[in-house]
Amino acid sequence: EIQLQESGPGLVKPSQSLSLTCSVTGYTITSGYDWSWIRKFPGNKMEWMGYISYSGSTNYNPSLKSRISITRDTSKNQFFLQLNSVTTEDTATYYCARSIPSDYWGQGVMVTVSS
Amino acid sequence: DIVLTQSPALAVSLGQRATISCRASQSVSISRYNLMHWYQQKPGQQPKLLIYRASNLASGIPARFSGSGSGTDFTLTINPVQADDIATYYCQQSRESPHTFGAGTKLELK
Numbered sequence: 001e002i003q004l005q006e007s008g009p010g011l012v013k014p015s016q017s018l019s020l021t022c023s024v025t026g027y028t029i030t031s032g033y034d035w036s037w038i039r040k041f042p043g044n045k046m047e048w049m050g051y052i053s054y055s056g057s058t059n060y061n062p063s064l065k066s067r068i069s070i071t072r073d074t075s076k077n078q079f080f081l082q083l084n085s086v087t088t089e090d091t092a093t094y095y096c097a098r099s100i101p102s103d104y105w106g107q108g109v110m111v112t113v114s115s
Numbered sequence: 116d117i118v119l120t121q122s123p124a125l126a127v128s129l130g131q132r133a134t135i136s137c138r139a140s141q142s143v144s145i146s147r148y149n150l151m152h153w154y155q156q157k158p159g160q161q162p163k164l165l166i167y168r169a170s171n172l173a174s175g176i177p178a179r180f181s182g183s184g185s186g187t188d189f190t191l192t193i194n195p196v197q198a199d200d201i202a203t204y205y206c207q208q209s210r211e212s213p214h215t216f217g218a219g220t221k222l223e224l225k
């Protein structure tokens with residue numbers, strides 16, 4: 001069974017970096033598909049943030065391009081999100097997901113940006 | 116960016132048909148592929164893929180869910196609506212990056 005699980009701090013201070021990990025079991029991330037980060041803001045707006053492909057190439061939402069980085073550790077079958085210079089507007093529930101359309105999702109991790 | 120427009124809410128009675136629409140600001144179809152997808156999300160849960168490429172039922176999804184449309188206009192139909200279907204429904208396009216979502220339609224009981 002394919003499972004994705006997000007982990008990371010639930011509270012980040014403004015101007016700092018947000019770092020999250022997505023651990024994947026049941027499928028090897030280098031075997032295929034794109035591996036995405038998606039967030040849902042309070043008020044329910046959903047935003048696709050970007051992905052890292054099975055080959056390691058990345059594609060980012062231009063609205064985040066200067067602040068976002070998605071990387072991976074293939075030995076651990078994990079991929080990562082780093083979002084720099086966060087503000088309160090980055091407060092959201094962050095999900096990792098497989099592919100677009102996304103057929104497998106993590107449970108999500110709520111991240112609050114606050115001092 | 117492609118903007119997807121959904122009605123904020125829809126009230127329906129149990130056992131009736133619900134029709135949820137999603138309109139794109141430009142075509143999301145390439146050749147015969149209609150690159151619109153539908154998700155269901157309940158409070159406290161992750162989104163669940165219902166329909167991919169406009170009309171294809173995702174694995175494990177009941178046949179009372181169906182999708183249609185092409186170009187800029189797409190529809191998710193639930194027939195008949197069951198109590199378990201009360202949720203928020205999102206459309207998403209994969210025609211071009213960024214892969215935008217609609218604002219969601221909250222399905223409510225009448």
